[in-house]
Amino acid sequence: MNKNKKKSHLKNTIKESFRMSIEAIKDNKLRSILTLIGIAIGVFSVVGVMTAIKTLENHVNSQLDILGSNKFYVMKEPALSFQRSKEYWKRKNITYQDYLDLEKLAKTPHSMSAEMATYEDDISYKDKELTKEIKIYGATFWSVRHHQFLIDYGRSITDDDIRFNRKVVILGPDIVDILFPYEYPIGKKIKIEGIEHLVIGVTGKKGEMFGENQDYMALIPASTFTQYYWDEDESNVEIVLESKSQEELRKTMDEIIGHFRVIRKLKPSEKNNFEIVNNKELANQIDGFTGGIKLFAGAVSVIALLVAGIGIMNIMLVSVSDRIKEIGIRKAIGANRIDILIQFLMEAFFLCQFGGIIGIVLGILVGNLIGFVLNVSPVIPVDWAFYGLFICSIIGIGFGIYPAWHAANLDPINSLRYDK
Amino acid sequence: MSFIISLKDIERFYDVGGEVVRALDGLDLNISANEYISIMGPSGSGKSTLMNMIGCLDTPTNGTYEFENEYVHEMDEGQLASIRNRKIGFVFQTFNLLPKSSALRNVEVPLIYANISKKERIDRAKESLIDVGLEDRMHHKPNELSGGQRQRVAIARALVNKPSIILADEPTGNLDSKSGVEILNIFNQLHDKGNTIILVTHEEEVAKNAKRMILILDGKVKSDIKN
Numbered sequence A: 001m002n003k004n005k006k007k008s009h010l011k012n013t014i015k016e017s018f019r020m021s022i023e024a025i026k027d028n029k030l031r032s033i034l035t036l037i038g039i040a041i042g043v044f045s046v047v048g049v050m051t052a053i054k055t056l057e058n059h060v061n062s063q064l065d066i067l068g069s070n071k072f073y074v075m076k077e078p079a080l081s082f083q084r085s086k087e088y089w090k091r092k093n094i095t096y097q098d099y100l101d102l103e104k105l106a107k108t109p110h111s112m113s114a115e116m117a118t119y120e121d122d123i124s125y126k127d128k129e130l131t132k133e134i135k136i137y138g139a140t141f142w143s144v145r146h147h148q149f150l151i152d153y154g155r156s157i158t159d160d161d162i163r164f165n166r167k168v169v170i171l172g173p174d175i176v177d178i179l180f181p182y183e184y185p186i187g188k189k190i191k192i193e194g195i196e197h198l199v200i201g202v203t204g205k206k207g208e209m210f211g212e213n214q215d216y217m218a219l220i221p222a223s224t225f226t227q228y229y230w231d232e233d234e235s236n237v238e239i240v241l242e243s244k245s246q247e248e249l250r251k252t253m254d255e256i257i258g259h260f261r262v263i264r265k266l267k268p269s270e271k272n273n274f275e276i277v278n279n280k281e282l283a284n285q286i287d288g289f290t291g292g293i294k295l296f297a298g299a300v301s302v303i304a305l306l307v308a309g310i311g312i313m314n315i316m317l318v319s320v321s322d323r324i325k326e327i328g329i330r331k332a333i334g335a336n337r338i339d340i341l342i343q344f345l346m347e348a349f350f351l352c353q354f355g356g357i358i359g360i361v362l363g364i365l366v367g368n369l370i371g372f373v374l375n376v377s378p379v380i381p382v383d384w385a386f387y388g389l390f391i392c393s394i395i396g397i398g399f400g401i402y403p404a405w406h407a408a409n410l411d412p413i414n415s416l417r418y419d420k
Numbered sequence B: 001m002s003f004i005i006s007l008k009d010i011e012r013f014y015d016v017g018g019e020v021v022r023a024l025d026g027l028d029l030n031i032s033a034n035e036y037i038s039i040m041g042p043s044g045s046g047k048s049t050l051m052n053m054i055g056c057l058d059t060p061t062n063g064t065y066e067f068e069n070e071y072v073h074e075m076d077e078g079q080l081a082s083i084r085n086r087k088i089g090f091v092f093q094t095f096n097l098l099p100k101s102s103a104l105r106n107v108e109v110p111l112i113y114a115n116i117s118k119k120e121r122i123d124r125a126k127e128s129l130i131d132v133g134l135e136d137r138m139h140h141k142p143n144e145l146s147g148g149q150r151q152r153v154a155i156a157r158a159l160v161n162k163p164s165i166i167l168a169d170e171p172t173g174n175l176d177s178k179s180g181v182e183i184l185n186i187f188n189q190l191h192d193k194g195n196t197i198i199l200v201t202h203e204e205e206v207a208k209n210a211k212r213m214i215l216i217l218d219g220k221v222k223s224d225i226k227n
Ligand SMILES: Nc1ncnc2c1ncn2[C@@H]1O[C@H](COP(=O)(O)OP(=O)(O)OP(=O)(O)O)[C@@H](O)[C@H]1O
Pocket: B014, B015, B016, B021, B022, B023, B041, B042, B043, B044, B045, B046, B047, B048, B049, B050
């Protein structure tokens, strides 16, 4: 037999094996379906978790991107921590005064702002009032920029507003829609907890971020905020800083740490009693977190797939012993070992592929369902779908090889004589 | 004169629980092209063992087996499979059809292993079924056919690869007498067309169809009569 003929023989065998495996699967529906389910669950758990994680990652990364990578924060506690340890919450709060002190000392940052907010529900204009509480920010000069708000019309908060504790307010568009359905809001006075504030600006529409409506909020000068709405003892300020460039980020952070240690009156031997985090590190922490989930899901999936693989092997062994006579007949009319081996291997392989495809489709659907619940745009993890199919092939072949080998080596005469 | 089959001093022993069963015990047999042979003998005399040997399903414990001038007793499994596929047509007492496949598909399968293209396979399988008078039963499954029809499918399958020899081990054993006669008629016609046939039977009537009658006893040829 020359090489070409051998090749086409193999192609023929595979094609026929495909057909025969479909026939065999159809002939043994229940058994096949059970196996399919096993494989589907295994692949589903891999692809589902990976899809869900991917949607989350996309979500977080896109939001961190918006925040910008030159930014960093001075905070009392770490942004992400697994144990809410006493060490953190026993620390002194960061006060608005700390912020003001830092502002005086800091030279290198491009800009800094204080982040403080509270929720209030008594907001009204004439006979109209809000029914749902809103988030009110105490804003310093750079807060609008650091929050990525844009002033749609009117003006922003100035240093003078802060210096003179002016009772002015910038409103989100959703609040304007409720309080000023027919009026021009700028220059009007609204009441917040009974205190009148002059509307000076309205922000542009922004939508949601981290699950919060960015259009349903108000900004008032930080000084006014601390005077009327802020309980200095119980509340804690976060300080947002921005370096002039990516290159200067590290240097700027070091400078701020030095200044802030002075402000917090720490001795050289004492550890920092505050945290300094930048967006990149935040992203890395989140990566570490999802990495942990991935590892766990990976381990669970490996077990699921192993169980499914053993299921495949079991089914194939049953299938072989059910079809000893058939194997004998095929050998008597000219099938050789390789023909039989390929036939049963293909059967295991296609069974796994069918199961795998079902698992992948379900996995992507459910993974995206999680994304949908979190209001994240859908993803199709092509890479994981591909790995899923690859894993299925490996399982099909890996666990199918022994039963197929067993079938291939059956003695033709004994097989022919075999009665069930 | 050259034989297509030449068996010399063939032995086939089985070890059953430490006891040696001599199924074939020094058997000699030569077969020429276009012979029509019947094999008879009591139960357990080694007829089926001999047929399996000739059909390359089994290999001798000792002795030489030449098939068309090739030494079968030296062949590996792949070569034996290839000979079974191209040169041998088997017909069994219990038909041995693939139960879930149609008549056409059953006849097609040997051609798959012979690596023949789909179109040619279908054409040849149909032709073969027409030859045994089953043109209107091609898409029936074995359980939708009578015993005689099943055996005709098996014959069509045996013929489809144009084998050098047709081996039939008690082909009428599971059939009523009318169907049996039909099957024998097919064998007679096949012989007339030039096929070589070996047929194992318990019935004198059936054996008399053949041109040469061999009697096997205790794994040896007891008598070999040409009529
Ligand atoms: N696989 C086997 N293992 C052990 N002994 C076997 C085996 N196959 C056949 N034999 C023995 O070999 C001898 C010949 O058996 P064989 O099947 O050839 O007889 P037979 O002439 O075909 O009989 P029957 O007319 O009943 O079909 C018997 O004694 C049988 O028990």
